[in-house]
Amino acid sequence: MVEPSSGMRARLKENASKHNLTNIICIPKKWEDVEIGKDIEAGGYDVVIASHSLVMKDMQSALSKMNDAMKRSTYMFIVAGRRRETDKNSLWTLFSKEQIGRRPDYIYLYNILYQMGIYANVEIIDVDHNTQFPDLDAAVRHYKGWRGISGDDEGKLRSYLRENLIRDDGALWLRHNMRTAMIWIQKEDDLK
16 A cells, blocks of 8 residues: 555554455555555556545656556546535545545546547435544544644644534444545457
8 A cells, every 4th residue: 555644654553453364465655656566566466446545746747657557457536516514614624624625536537548549437426425433533533633723723623523524323424525536447358
């Protein structure tokens, strides 16, 4: 797994341990920094998945590396259209003001793939994103690790979660809906 975020790597290791999975290798890099043949094997992975993580300076290089790494298919999930939570009261905008204008839309990726001679498939889906927590502290820990929040921002996060978590069936939930594009490509040999 190519994952630069220490918080996301920790979550993966935690989930892998819960399910007794031992065949996961974490590469603590961004796709831009990965070297095919050194860090990952060319054509060595049946499926490459990138989910809401495609914010890169050199997108074409990253997409090319993903394409080189896959044996059969690559699936990318990215926002389709402007995020619905662009109002000042969303968790996304609370800590990501610098990214709102530069987070790419799916059409940007699709066009880069097209310019590379890769004809991708696209499906637009509405996704209910519901995250469950046993209590407020667990929610704060989750988002602190995921977004790298510390210091004064922890108070803003706690306040946001206190106001927006919904109690249902003995748990706390943070719920939102997002329109997502699933872009997938397959190696030409697999299409026959």
